[in-house]
Amino acid sequence: MLTATQVPGGPNWLGLTTPDAAASAAFYGDVFGWRYEPVQPEEREFGLFRLAGRTVASCGPVAEPGTAAEWQIYFRTVDADATAKAVEQAGGTVRFPAHDVLMAGRAAGFTDPTGARFAVWQPREVDSLDAINTAGALCWTELYTTDAAASKAFYGAVLPWDTGWEIEVGTHVLAIISPSGSGREAQHGAIMQLLPENLAAGSRSEWHPYFATRDCDGVATAATERGAETLIPPIDVPGVARVAMLRDPFGATFGVLQATTAPTTTE
Incomplete structure (x- = not known):
């Protein structure tokens, strides 16, 4: 979160x-x-x-x-x-x-x-969003990228980020993003390398917002019933969350995330 x-x-x-x-x-x-x-x-x-x-x-x-x-x-x-x-x-x-x-x-x-x-x-007068980490609000950000190494180097030069902490999620390795020098207590997203099969299918580098939910399956169903396309059906990320990825009827991609517990780290 x-x-x-x-x-x-x-x-x-x-x-x-x-x-x-x-x-x-x-x-x-x-x-x-x-x-x-x-x-x-x-x-x-x-x-x-x-x-x-x-x-x-x-x-x-x-x-x-x-x-x-x-x-x-x-x-x-x-x-x-x-x-x-x-x-x-x-x-x-x-x-x-x-x-x-x-x-x-x-x-x-x-x-x-x-x-x-x-x-x-x-x-200036508007600092940030009023709501995060609550059902229906932004709770996570993720970059799906064609080149994780290049992405980490770029964002490290542009924004005050650390990306040295990695977690394994199935076949994926996610580099967790946190403010420089903040340690692992503060985090706000991840950088994930697209797999060869994703690249072969034409996937491109994109940032995706995730919205919190208490019912990942229910939200995914509600979205598809209203014209959204299911990109990733609801799946469990063991020990972390249940997530789904959707594309709204007009082409915008977003994820939904039903959190469970903190992820297991890898060095």
Whole structure:
């Protein structure tokens, strides 16, 4: 579960870009109980998803017509402009430059050298999401990558992360992400190498948000009944969680996670 959202490098915002805000709001409202609140009545494609009055994500239109929906994870930075320079120096690209979002904060978006898209948020009046680690809210982040070694080197140069702690999950080895110098008590995600069969099938590098649930199977069923595609059906990660991976009706990929206990580490 997320334990490092309030320090540099921790995930502190989550945004959905979608071609149909109303339809996406209906889908996530049915699946997680979210309520969509437009920022302005006349601009209903921009808004916030709220759960019990607390913000769990933002919503905005896709950049280009015909583009699929996408979940975008934002990591905390103290200087979005400096992070953009670090991204370019480390071999990544800037998708959208650092810019002010009214008085809320400053944001920038990037693509890492393996093709995964991510962003950073430099807080001002809006610090971070109001809810995490509760049913229906963000609880974990994961990078599925075509090159784990290259990804760890890149993010280590761009964000204050440690990735030296690894756990085995079936045939996968996950490098756990934690703030530099924080030890294993603080963690907020993992980097996972895609397997050869995934690569052969055309899988690409992507960041995925996971939402907490008390009923992984029930949420997965509710999502598929409302048009989502099942990418990974509910499975047990022994001693860790029950998880599933889904693609919403508009193309955005997300996971659901029903936690059990802490994972076993490997050195």
